[in-house]
Amino acid sequence: xxxxxxxxxxxxxxEGAPFKRLxxxxxxxxxxxxxxxxxxxxxxxxxxxxxxxxxVNSCLIPVAQMNGxxxxxxxxxGTPKSLHRLQESFLREGGAQCGIxxxxxxxxxxxxxxxxxxxxxSEIRRALAGNLCRCTGYQHIVNSVIKIIKERKRxxxxx
Amino acid sequence: xxxxxxSIYFLQPSSLEKALQAYGENPDSLVLAxxxxxxxxxxxxxxxxxxxLDISLIREIRGVRALKxxxxxxxxxxxxxxxxxxxxxxxxxxxQTACSVVGGLQIQNKGTLGGNIANASPAGDTxxxxxxxxxxxxxxxxxxxxxxxxxxxxxxxxxxRLLPAELIESVEIPYSRKGARRLFRKVGTRAAQAISKTVxxxxxxxxxxxxxxxxxxxxxxxxxxVRRLVKAExxxxxxxLHRDAVxxxxxxxKDDVDPIDDVRSTREYRxxxxxxxxxxxxxxxxxxxxx
Ligand SMILES: Cc1cc2nc3c(=O)[nH]c(=O)nc-3n(C[C@H](O)[C@H](O)[C@H](O)COP(=O)(O)OP(=O)(O)OC[C@H]3O[C@@H](n4cnc5c(N)ncnc54)[C@H](O)[C@@H]3O)c2cc1C
Ligand code: FES
Ligand code: FES
Numbered sequence: 001x002x003x004x005x006x007x008x009x010x011x012x013x014x015e016g017a018p019f020k021r022l023x024x025x026x027x028x029x030x031x032x033x034x035x036x037x038x039x040x041x042x043x044x045x046x047x048x049x050x051x052x053x054x055x056v057n058s059c060l061i062p063v064a065q066m067n068g069x070x071x072x073x074x075x076x077x078g079t080p081k082s083l084h085r086l087q088e089s090f091l092r093e094g095g096a097q098c099g100i101x102x103x104x105x106x107x108x109x110x111x112x113x114x115x116x117x118x119x120x121x122s123e124i125r126r127a128l129a130g131n132l133c134r135c136t137g138y139q140h141i142v143n144s145v146i147k148i149i150k151e152r153k154r155x156x157x158x159x
Numbered sequence: 160x161x162x163x164x165x166s167i168y169f170l171q172p173s174s175l176e177k178a179l180q181a182y183g184e185n186p187d188s189l190v191l192a193x194x195x196x197x198x199x200x201x202x203x204x205x206x207x208x209x210x211x212l213d214i215s216l217i218r219e220i221r222g223v224r225a226l227k228x229x230x231x232x233x234x235x236x237x238x239x240x241x242x243x244x245x246x247x248x249x250x251x252x253x254x255q256t257a258c259s260v261v262g263g264l265q266i267q268n269k270g271t272l273g274g275n276i277a278n279a280s281p282a283g284d285t286x287x288x289x290x291x292x293x294x295x296x297x298x299x300x301x302x303x304x305x306x307x308x309x310x311x312x313x314x315x316x317x318x319x320r321l322l323p324a325e326l327i328e329s330v331e332i333p334y335s336r337k338g339a340r341r342l343f344r345k346v347g348t349r350a351a352q353a354i355s356k357t358v359x360x361x362x363x364x365x366x367x368x369x370x371x372x373x374x375x376x377x378x379x380x381x382x383x384x385v386r387r388l389v390k391a392e393x394x395x396x397x398x399x400l401h402r403d404a405v406x407x408x409x410x411x412x413k414d415d416v417d418p419i420d421d422v423r424s425t426r427e428y429r430x431x432x433x434x435x436x437x438x439x440x441x442x443x444x445x446x447x448x449x450x
Pocket of ligand 2: 038
Protein backbone atom coordinates (compact mmCIF):
# COMPACT_ATOMS: atom_id res chain seq x y z
CA UNK A 1 0.00 0.00 0.00
CA UNK A 2 1.20 3.53 -0.82
CA UNK A 3 0.70 6.14 1.85
CA UNK A 4 1.61 9.78 1.49
CA UNK A 5 2.30 11.57 4.72
CA UNK A 6 4.25 14.53 6.02
CA UNK A 7 6.69 13.83 8.81
CA UNK A 8 8.38 16.78 10.49
CA UNK A 9 7.61 18.96 7.48
CA UNK A 10 9.10 16.45 4.99
CA UNK A 11 6.81 14.78 2.48
CA UNK A 12 7.19 11.02 2.55
CA UNK A 13 5.77 8.16 0.55
CA UNK A 14 5.53 4.95 2.51
CA GLU A 15 5.25 1.71 0.62
CA GLY A 16 4.62 -1.47 2.54
CA ALA A 17 2.23 -3.30 4.79
CA PRO A 18 -0.81 -1.12 5.67
CA PHE A 19 -0.96 -2.51 9.18
CA LYS A 20 2.54 -1.57 10.26
CA ARG A 21 2.25 0.65 13.33
CA LEU A 22 3.11 4.32 12.98
CA UNK A 23 5.77 4.00 15.70
CA UNK A 24 7.54 1.25 13.76
CA UNK A 25 7.32 3.18 10.51
CA UNK A 26 8.87 6.22 12.20
CA UNK A 27 11.65 4.28 13.85
CA UNK A 28 12.43 1.68 11.18
CA UNK A 29 11.55 3.26 7.84
CA UNK A 30 12.60 6.82 8.65
CA UNK A 31 15.10 6.26 11.44
CA UNK A 32 13.31 8.66 13.73
CA UNK A 33 14.17 6.78 16.89
CA UNK A 34 13.33 9.62 19.25
CA UNK A 35 9.83 8.23 19.64
CA UNK A 36 9.93 5.47 22.27
CA UNK A 37 7.80 2.45 22.94
CA UNK A 38 6.99 1.90 26.59
CA UNK A 39 3.96 -0.31 26.96
CA UNK A 40 2.54 -0.85 23.47
CA UNK A 41 -0.92 -0.63 25.03
CA UNK A 42 -1.80 3.04 24.95
CA UNK A 43 -1.21 3.41 28.68
CA UNK A 44 2.13 5.19 29.03
CA UNK A 45 2.26 7.83 26.29
CA UNK A 46 6.00 7.38 25.62
CA UNK A 47 5.14 6.93 21.93
CA UNK A 48 3.14 10.18 21.70
CA UNK A 49 3.45 12.08 18.42
CA UNK A 50 1.27 14.85 17.02
CA UNK A 51 -1.05 14.13 14.11
CA UNK A 52 -2.38 17.35 12.60
CA UNK A 53 -1.39 18.95 15.88
CA UNK A 54 -3.21 16.51 18.19
CA UNK A 55 -1.31 14.19 20.54
CA VAL A 56 -1.95 10.49 19.84
CA ASN A 57 -0.29 7.18 20.72
CA SER A 58 1.76 6.04 17.71
CA CYS A 59 1.75 2.47 19.05
CA LEU A 60 -2.01 2.24 18.44
CA ILE A 61 -2.11 3.54 14.86
CA PRO A 62 -1.71 1.47 11.71
CA VAL A 63 0.14 3.58 9.15
CA ALA A 64 -2.74 3.10 6.70
CA GLN A 65 -4.72 5.64 8.73
CA MET A 66 -2.09 8.32 8.18
CA ASN A 67 -2.58 9.05 4.48
CA GLY A 68 -2.48 12.82 3.93
CA UNK A 69 -1.78 13.53 7.61
CA UNK A 70 0.85 15.77 9.15
CA UNK A 71 3.01 14.08 11.77
CA UNK A 72 5.39 15.70 14.23
CA UNK A 73 7.83 13.75 16.37
CA UNK A 74 10.25 14.87 19.06
CA UNK A 75 12.84 15.38 16.31
CA UNK A 76 10.76 18.32 15.11
CA UNK A 77 11.52 20.22 18.31
CA GLY A 78 15.30 20.58 18.60
CA THR A 79 18.59 18.84 17.96
CA PRO A 80 21.24 17.95 20.54
CA LYS A 81 23.29 20.93 19.30
CA SER A 82 20.41 23.33 19.33
CA LEU A 83 17.74 22.35 21.78
CA HIS A 84 14.19 23.64 21.63
CA ARG A 85 13.40 26.00 24.49
CA LEU A 86 10.98 23.44 25.94
CA GLN A 87 13.76 20.87 26.01
CA GLU A 88 16.05 23.38 27.70
CA SER A 89 13.37 24.06 30.23
CA PHE A 90 13.08 20.32 31.00
CA LEU A 91 16.86 20.27 31.52
CA ARG A 92 16.89 23.32 33.77
CA GLU A 93 13.91 22.29 35.89
CA GLY A 94 14.78 18.59 36.21
CA GLY A 95 11.86 17.56 34.04
CA ALA A 96 13.81 14.59 32.69
CA GLN A 97 15.64 11.88 34.60
CA CYS A 98 15.93 8.48 32.90
CA GLY A 99 14.39 10.03 29.79
CA ILE A 100 12.19 7.21 28.52
CA UNK A 101 9.00 9.23 28.97
CA UNK A 102 10.55 12.48 27.79
CA UNK A 103 9.92 12.40 24.02
CA UNK A 104 6.23 11.69 24.57
CA UNK A 105 6.00 14.13 27.45
CA UNK A 106 7.57 16.86 25.31
CA UNK A 107 5.11 16.27 22.49
CA UNK A 108 2.05 16.36 24.75
CA UNK A 109 3.43 19.46 26.44
CA UNK A 110 4.20 21.12 23.13
CA UNK A 111 0.68 20.44 21.84
CA UNK A 112 -0.64 22.19 24.94
CA UNK A 113 1.77 25.13 24.82
CA UNK A 114 1.62 25.81 21.09
CA UNK A 115 -2.15 26.03 21.19
CA UNK A 116 -2.04 28.64 23.90
CA UNK A 117 -2.80 26.36 26.84
CA UNK A 118 -2.92 28.02 30.25
CA UNK A 119 -0.19 27.87 32.90
CA UNK A 120 -2.55 26.48 35.54
CA UNK A 121 -0.96 23.38 37.04
CA SER A 122 -4.27 21.47 37.18
CA GLU A 123 -4.86 22.03 33.47
CA ILE A 124 -1.30 21.14 32.54
CA ARG A 125 -1.64 17.95 34.54
CA ARG A 126 -4.78 17.11 32.61
CA ALA A 127 -3.02 17.75 29.31
CA LEU A 128 -0.24 15.39 30.39
CA ALA A 129 -2.46 12.76 32.02
CA GLY A 130 -1.86 10.29 29.19
CA ASN A 131 1.89 10.35 29.81
CA LEU A 132 3.35 8.33 32.65
CA CYS A 133 6.67 9.14 34.32
CA ARG A 134 8.24 6.81 36.86
CA CYS A 135 11.10 9.11 37.85
CA THR A 136 10.29 12.75 38.33
CA GLY A 137 7.08 12.69 40.33
CA TYR A 138 5.64 15.03 37.67
CA GLN A 139 6.16 18.28 39.61
CA HIS A 140 9.39 19.10 37.78
CA ILE A 141 7.73 18.39 34.45
CA VAL A 142 4.80 20.66 35.26
CA ASN A 143 7.27 23.35 36.35
CA SER A 144 9.16 23.04 33.06
CA VAL A 145 5.95 23.62 31.15
CA ILE A 146 4.78 26.52 33.32
CA LYS A 147 8.13 28.28 32.83
CA ILE A 148 7.81 28.19 29.05
CA ILE A 149 4.21 29.34 29.01
CA LYS A 150 5.07 32.28 31.23
CA GLU A 151 8.13 33.15 29.12
CA ARG A 152 6.07 33.10 25.96
CA LYS A 153 3.44 35.32 27.53
CA ARG A 154 6.06 37.82 28.63
CA UNK A 155 7.54 37.90 25.14
CA UNK A 156 4.26 38.43 23.38
CA UNK A 157 3.52 41.32 25.75
CA UNK A 158 6.80 43.06 25.05
CA UNK A 159 6.43 42.58 21.30
CA UNK B 160 3.97 -12.40 20.31
CA UNK B 161 3.68 -9.21 18.31
CA UNK B 162 1.33 -8.22 15.54
CA UNK B 163 2.63 -9.29 12.13
CA UNK B 164 1.57 -6.57 9.65
CA UNK B 165 2.00 -8.76 6.59
CA SER B 166 -0.57 -11.23 7.87
CA ILE B 167 -3.48 -8.76 7.78
CA TYR B 168 -5.98 -8.62 4.93
CA PHE B 169 -6.81 -4.93 4.93
CA LEU B 170 -9.95 -3.23 3.64
CA GLN B 171 -10.31 0.53 3.71
CA PRO B 172 -13.56 1.69 2.10
CA SER B 173 -13.92 5.42 1.46
CA SER B 174 -17.69 5.72 1.86
CA LEU B 175 -20.46 4.26 3.97
CA GLU B 176 -21.96 2.49 0.99
CA LYS B 177 -18.67 0.84 0.08
CA ALA B 178 -18.10 -0.12 3.70
CA LEU B 179 -21.46 -1.86 3.98
CA GLN B 180 -20.75 -3.66 0.73
CA ALA B 181 -17.30 -4.76 1.88
CA TYR B 182 -18.58 -5.80 5.32
CA GLY B 183 -21.44 -7.72 3.71
CA GLU B 184 -18.96 -9.62 1.58
CA ASN B 185 -16.52 -10.08 4.48
CA PRO B 186 -18.65 -10.49 7.60
CA ASP B 187 -15.71 -12.15 9.34
CA SER B 188 -13.65 -8.94 9.30
CA LEU B 189 -12.79 -6.91 12.39
CA VAL B 190 -14.04 -3.35 12.28
CA LEU B 191 -11.38 -0.73 13.01
CA ALA B 192 -12.41 2.80 14.00
CA UNK B 193 -10.03 4.78 16.27
CA UNK B 194 -8.17 1.60 17.15
CA UNK B 195 -7.70 2.39 20.84
CA UNK B 196 -9.25 -0.93 21.81
CA UNK B 197 -8.51 -3.02 18.75
CA UNK B 198 -4.85 -2.08 18.42
CA UNK B 199 -4.13 -3.12 21.99
CA UNK B 200 -5.20 -6.65 21.09
CA UNK B 201 -3.26 -6.37 17.83
CA UNK B 202 -0.08 -5.39 19.67
CA UNK B 203 -0.46 -8.41 21.89
CA UNK B 204 -0.36 -10.56 18.75
CA UNK B 205 -3.96 -11.68 19.10
CA UNK B 206 -5.19 -10.58 15.68
CA UNK B 207 -2.67 -12.00 13.24
CA UNK B 208 -4.06 -13.45 10.00
CA UNK B 209 -7.33 -11.57 10.38
CA UNK B 210 -9.26 -9.37 8.01
CA UNK B 211 -9.56 -5.77 9.11
CA LEU B 212 -12.20 -3.37 7.84
CA ASP B 213 -10.98 0.17 8.53
CA ILE B 214 -14.02 2.45 8.65
CA SER B 215 -12.07 5.53 9.77
CA LEU B 216 -12.24 7.23 6.37
CA ILE B 217 -16.04 7.27 6.22
CA ARG B 218 -17.03 10.92 6.44
CA GLU B 219 -20.79 10.35 6.68
CA ILE B 220 -20.69 8.96 10.19
CA ARG B 221 -18.31 11.46 11.77
CA GLY B 222 -19.43 14.60 13.58
CA VAL B 223 -22.38 15.89 15.60
CA ARG B 224 -25.59 17.03 13.98
CA ALA B 225 -28.47 18.91 15.61
CA LEU B 226 -31.90 17.34 15.19
CA LYS B 227 -35.28 18.77 16.11
CA UNK B 228 -35.60 16.38 19.00
CA UNK B 229 -31.97 16.15 20.09
CA UNK B 230 -28.49 15.61 18.69
CA UNK B 231 -27.08 12.89 16.51
CA UNK B 232 -23.50 11.85 17.21
CA UNK B 233 -21.87 9.98 14.33
CA UNK B 234 -20.27 6.70 15.42
CA UNK B 235 -16.83 7.85 14.26
CA UNK B 236 -16.85 11.07 16.27
CA UNK B 237 -13.83 11.12 18.58
CA UNK B 238 -14.24 11.82 22.30
CA UNK B 239 -12.23 15.05 21.85
CA UNK B 240 -14.57 16.31 19.12
CA UNK B 241 -17.67 15.49 21.16
CA UNK B 242 -16.32 17.55 24.06
CA UNK B 243 -15.74 20.53 21.78
CA UNK B 244 -19.21 20.45 20.23
CA UNK B 245 -21.36 23.41 21.22
CA UNK B 246 -24.72 21.58 21.13
CA UNK B 247 -23.38 18.77 23.30
CA UNK B 248 -21.92 21.22 25.82
CA UNK B 249 -25.13 23.19 26.00
CA UNK B 250 -27.76 20.45 26.10
CA UNK B 251 -25.91 17.34 27.24
CA UNK B 252 -23.12 18.45 29.58
CA UNK B 253 -22.87 14.97 31.11
CA UNK B 254 -21.74 13.60 27.74
CA GLN B 255 -19.02 16.20 27.55
CA THR B 256 -17.88 15.28 31.05
CA ALA B 257 -17.96 11.54 30.38
CA CYS B 258 -15.90 11.89 27.18
CA SER B 259 -13.35 13.97 29.09
CA VAL B 260 -12.52 11.07 31.42
CA VAL B 261 -12.01 8.41 28.75
CA GLY B 262 -8.26 7.76 29.00
CA GLY B 263 -5.89 10.68 28.45
CA LEU B 264 -5.92 13.18 25.59
CA GLN B 265 -4.19 10.74 23.24
CA ILE B 266 -7.04 8.27 23.68
CA GLN B 267 -9.69 10.99 23.41
CA ASN B 268 -8.21 12.29 20.16
CA LYS B 269 -8.40 8.88 18.52
CA GLY B 270 -11.07 6.84 20.33
CA THR B 271 -14.63 7.11 19.01
CA LEU B 272 -18.06 6.94 20.61
CA GLY B 273 -19.07 4.10 18.28
CA GLY B 274 -15.96 2.14 19.26
CA ASN B 275 -16.63 2.72 22.94
CA ILE B 276 -20.16 1.33 22.63
CA ALA B 277 -19.36 -1.53 20.24
CA ASN B 278 -16.56 -2.64 22.52
CA ALA B 279 -19.17 -3.24 25.25
CA SER B 280 -16.78 -3.20 28.17
CA PRO B 281 -18.68 -3.31 31.50
CA ALA B 282 -16.64 -0.20 32.41
CA GLY B 283 -17.41 1.95 29.34
CA ASP B 284 -17.41 5.45 30.79
CA THR B 285 -19.96 6.96 28.43
CA UNK B 286 -22.56 4.28 29.13
CA UNK B 287 -24.22 5.52 32.35
CA UNK B 288 -24.65 8.93 30.76
CA UNK B 289 -26.13 7.55 27.54
CA UNK B 290 -28.39 5.40 29.73
CA UNK B 291 -29.85 8.33 31.68
CA UNK B 292 -30.24 10.48 28.58
CA UNK B 293 -32.08 7.47 27.09
CA UNK B 294 -30.00 7.42 23.91
CA UNK B 295 -30.90 5.46 20.82
CA UNK B 296 -28.27 3.49 18.91
CA UNK B 297 -28.78 3.62 15.16
CA UNK B 298 -27.47 0.63 13.24
CA UNK B 299 -26.90 0.08 9.55
CA UNK B 300 -26.07 -2.81 7.25
CA UNK B 301 -26.59 -3.72 3.59
CA UNK B 302 -30.04 -4.91 4.64
CA UNK B 303 -31.02 -1.49 5.94
CA UNK B 304 -31.30 0.54 9.11
CA UNK B 305 -32.68 -0.19 12.55
CA UNK B 306 -32.53 1.42 15.97
CA UNK B 307 -32.17 0.05 19.48
CA UNK B 308 -32.74 1.70 22.83
CA UNK B 309 -29.31 2.14 24.41
CA UNK B 310 -30.08 -0.30 27.24
CA UNK B 311 -31.12 -2.96 24.73
CA UNK B 312 -27.86 -2.77 22.78
CA UNK B 313 -25.80 -4.81 25.23
CA UNK B 314 -26.05 -8.52 25.75
CA UNK B 315 -23.19 -9.09 28.19
CA UNK B 316 -19.49 -8.51 28.73
CA UNK B 317 -18.12 -7.57 25.31
CA UNK B 318 -21.36 -8.84 23.73
CA UNK B 319 -23.75 -6.67 21.76
CA ARG B 320 -26.87 -7.15 19.68
CA LEU B 321 -25.04 -6.10 16.49
CA LEU B 322 -25.90 -8.52 13.71
CA PRO B 323 -23.23 -9.91 11.36
CA ALA B 324 -21.96 -7.19 8.99
CA GLU B 325 -23.83 -4.47 10.86
CA LEU B 326 -22.25 -1.16 11.90
CA ILE B 327 -23.18 1.45 14.45
CA GLU B 328 -24.06 4.48 12.36
CA SER B 329 -24.82 7.03 15.05
CA VAL B 330 -26.15 7.65 18.52
CA GLU B 331 -29.22 9.81 18.95
CA ILE B 332 -29.63 11.72 22.20
CA PRO B 333 -33.13 13.10 22.70
CA TYR B 334 -33.61 16.33 24.66
CA SER B 335 -34.89 15.76 28.14
CA ARG B 336 -36.97 18.09 30.28
CA LYS B 337 -35.14 21.18 31.56
CA GLY B 338 -34.30 21.83 35.17
CA ALA B 339 -32.73 18.52 36.08
CA ARG B 340 -30.08 18.22 38.70
CA ARG B 341 -27.33 16.12 37.16
CA LEU B 342 -24.40 14.01 38.17
CA PHE B 343 -21.44 12.26 36.61
CA ARG B 344 -18.91 10.54 38.78
CA LYS B 345 -16.10 8.18 37.84
CA VAL B 346 -14.19 6.44 40.59
CA GLY B 347 -10.82 5.09 39.49
CA THR B 348 -7.34 4.61 40.90
CA ARG B 349 -6.04 7.82 39.40
CA ALA B 350 -7.74 10.96 38.16
CA ALA B 351 -7.13 10.05 34.53
CA GLN B 352 -6.34 7.04 32.38
CA ALA B 353 -7.83 4.52 34.81
CA ILE B 354 -10.54 1.97 34.25
CA SER B 355 -13.49 2.71 36.49
CA LYS B 356 -14.20 0.89 39.73
CA THR B 357 -17.62 2.39 39.43
CA VAL B 358 -19.02 5.08 37.16
CA UNK B 359 -22.33 6.82 37.79
CA UNK B 360 -24.67 9.22 36.04
CA UNK B 361 -27.88 10.72 37.32
CA UNK B 362 -30.67 13.09 36.35
CA UNK B 363 -33.21 14.24 38.91
CA UNK B 364 -36.29 16.38 38.57
CA UNK B 365 -37.77 17.71 41.82
CA UNK B 366 -41.04 19.63 41.89
CA UNK B 367 -41.73 22.98 43.61
CA UNK B 368 -43.07 21.20 46.68
CA UNK B 369 -39.95 19.03 46.98
CA UNK B 370 -41.35 15.77 45.67
CA UNK B 371 -39.38 13.80 43.14
CA UNK B 372 -40.91 13.95 39.68
CA UNK B 373 -38.38 11.65 38.12
CA UNK B 374 -35.04 10.06 38.90
CA UNK B 375 -32.81 8.42 36.32
CA UNK B 376 -29.69 6.82 37.68
CA UNK B 377 -27.27 4.45 35.97
CA UNK B 378 -24.12 2.64 37.04
CA UNK B 379 -21.23 1.14 35.06
CA UNK B 380 -18.63 -1.40 36.22
CA UNK B 381 -21.30 -2.75 38.58
CA UNK B 382 -22.57 -5.66 36.46
CA UNK B 383 -21.80 -7.31 33.13
CA UNK B 384 -23.46 -4.36 31.40
CA VAL B 385 -24.50 -0.85 32.38
CA ARG B 386 -27.55 -0.80 34.68
CA ARG B 387 -30.36 1.64 35.38
CA LEU B 388 -31.52 1.54 39.00
CA VAL B 389 -35.04 0.60 38.03
CA LYS B 390 -36.20 -0.21 41.57
CA ALA B 391 -34.74 2.81 43.30
CA GLU B 392 -36.01 5.12 40.54
CA UNK B 393 -39.53 3.77 40.90
CA UNK B 394 -39.47 3.87 44.68
CA UNK B 395 -38.37 7.49 45.00
CA UNK B 396 -40.81 8.87 42.46
CA UNK B 397 -43.45 11.05 44.12
CA UNK B 398 -41.62 11.04 47.46
CA UNK B 399 -39.92 13.84 49.31
CA LEU B 400 -36.18 13.40 49.70
CA HIS B 401 -36.25 12.74 53.41
CA ARG B 402 -33.57 10.67 55.05
CA ASP B 403 -35.60 7.46 55.21
CA ALA B 404 -36.58 7.63 51.55
CA VAL B 405 -33.00 8.31 50.48
CA UNK B 406 -31.73 5.42 52.60
CA UNK B 407 -34.31 3.07 51.15
CA UNK B 408 -33.31 4.09 47.61
CA UNK B 409 -29.68 3.36 48.47
CA UNK B 410 -30.66 -0.04 49.85
CA UNK B 411 -32.61 -0.81 46.68
CA UNK B 412 -29.56 0.02 44.56
CA LYS B 413 -28.25 -3.49 45.31
CA ASP B 414 -31.21 -5.11 43.56
CA ASP B 415 -30.24 -3.76 40.15
CA VAL B 416 -26.50 -4.41 40.13
CA ASP B 417 -24.19 -7.35 40.74
CA PRO B 418 -20.60 -6.17 41.03
CA ILE B 419 -17.65 -8.52 41.18
CA ASP B 420 -14.29 -8.72 42.94
CA ASP B 421 -11.50 -8.16 40.44
CA VAL B 422 -8.04 -6.61 40.11
CA ARG B 423 -9.41 -3.11 40.30
CA SER B 424 -11.74 -3.35 43.26
CA THR B 425 -14.04 -5.50 45.37
CA ARG B 426 -17.76 -6.11 45.28
CA GLU B 427 -18.17 -4.57 48.69
CA TYR B 428 -16.24 -1.39 47.90
CA ARG B 429 -18.12 -0.94 44.65
CA UNK B 430 -21.48 -1.24 46.36
CA UNK B 431 -20.52 1.06 49.20
CA UNK B 432 -19.11 3.81 46.98
CA UNK B 433 -22.04 3.63 44.57
CA UNK B 434 -24.48 3.96 47.43
CA UNK B 435 -22.52 6.92 48.76
CA UNK B 436 -22.69 8.61 45.37
CA UNK B 437 -26.45 8.04 45.11
CA UNK B 438 -26.98 9.21 48.68
CA UNK B 439 -25.12 12.47 48.23
CA UNK B 440 -26.80 13.11 44.87
CA UNK B 441 -30.27 12.70 46.41
CA UNK B 442 -29.46 14.51 49.65
CA UNK B 443 -27.86 17.53 48.06
CA UNK B 444 -30.74 17.91 45.66
CA UNK B 445 -32.62 19.94 48.23
CA UNK B 446 -29.97 22.56 48.53
CA UNK B 447 -28.67 23.07 45.03
CA UNK B 448 -30.18 25.41 42.51
CA UNK B 449 -31.24 23.58 39.40
CA UNK B 450 -29.21 24.74 36.41
C1 LIG C 1 -4.86 3.43 27.66
C2 LIG C 1 -6.32 3.30 27.40
C3 LIG C 1 -7.21 3.92 28.27
C4 LIG C 1 -8.58 3.80 28.09
N1 LIG C 1 -9.40 4.42 28.96
C5 LIG C 1 -10.73 4.28 28.83
C6 LIG C 1 -11.61 4.89 29.77
O1 LIG C 1 -11.16 5.55 30.72
N2 LIG C 1 -12.94 4.73 29.61
C7 LIG C 1 -13.46 4.01 28.57
O2 LIG C 1 -14.67 3.90 28.47
N3 LIG C 1 -12.65 3.43 27.65
C8 LIG C 1 -11.31 3.55 27.76
N4 LIG C 1 -10.49 2.95 26.85
C9 LIG C 1 -11.07 2.15 25.77
C10 LIG C 1 -11.21 2.83 24.40
O3 LIG C 1 -10.30 3.88 24.28
C11 LIG C 1 -12.62 3.38 24.16
O4 LIG C 1 -13.53 2.36 24.32
C12 LIG C 1 -12.76 3.99 22.76
O5 LIG C 1 -13.92 4.77 22.71
C13 LIG C 1 -12.81 2.95 21.67
O6 LIG C 1 -13.04 3.57 20.41
P1 LIG C 1 -12.16 3.26 19.13
O7 LIG C 1 -12.75 4.01 18.02
O8 LIG C 1 -10.74 3.50 19.40
O9 LIG C 1 -12.43 1.69 18.99
P2 LIG C 1 -11.72 0.58 18.11
O10 LIG C 1 -10.57 0.03 18.83
O11 LIG C 1 -11.50 1.04 16.72
O12 LIG C 1 -12.91 -0.49 18.10
C14 LIG C 1 -13.37 -1.07 19.31
C15 LIG C 1 -14.37 -2.17 18.99
O13 LIG C 1 -15.56 -1.65 18.45
C16 LIG C 1 -15.81 -2.13 17.12
N5 LIG C 1 -16.32 -0.98 16.38
C17 LIG C 1 -15.76 0.26 16.33
N6 LIG C 1 -16.56 1.13 15.66
C18 LIG C 1 -17.65 0.41 15.26
C19 LIG C 1 -18.84 0.76 14.54
N7 LIG C 1 -19.08 2.01 14.10
N8 LIG C 1 -19.75 -0.21 14.32
C20 LIG C 1 -19.54 -1.48 14.77
N9 LIG C 1 -18.45 -1.85 15.47
C21 LIG C 1 -17.50 -0.92 15.71
C22 LIG C 1 -14.50 -2.69 16.67
O14 LIG C 1 -14.67 -3.75 15.80
C23 LIG C 1 -13.87 -3.16 17.96
O15 LIG C 1 -14.36 -4.40 18.32
C24 LIG C 1 -9.08 3.06 26.99
C25 LIG C 1 -8.19 2.45 26.11
C26 LIG C 1 -6.82 2.56 26.32
C27 LIG C 1 -5.88 1.89 25.36
S1 FES D 1 4.06 2.71 24.00
FE1 FES D 1 2.34 3.68 23.17
S2 FES D 1 1.29 4.30 24.94
FE2 FES D 1 2.92 3.14 25.81
S1 FES E 1 12.13 10.53 33.39
FE1 FES E 1 12.14 8.40 33.74
S2 FES E 1 10.11 7.89 33.28
FE2 FES E 1 10.03 9.99 33.20
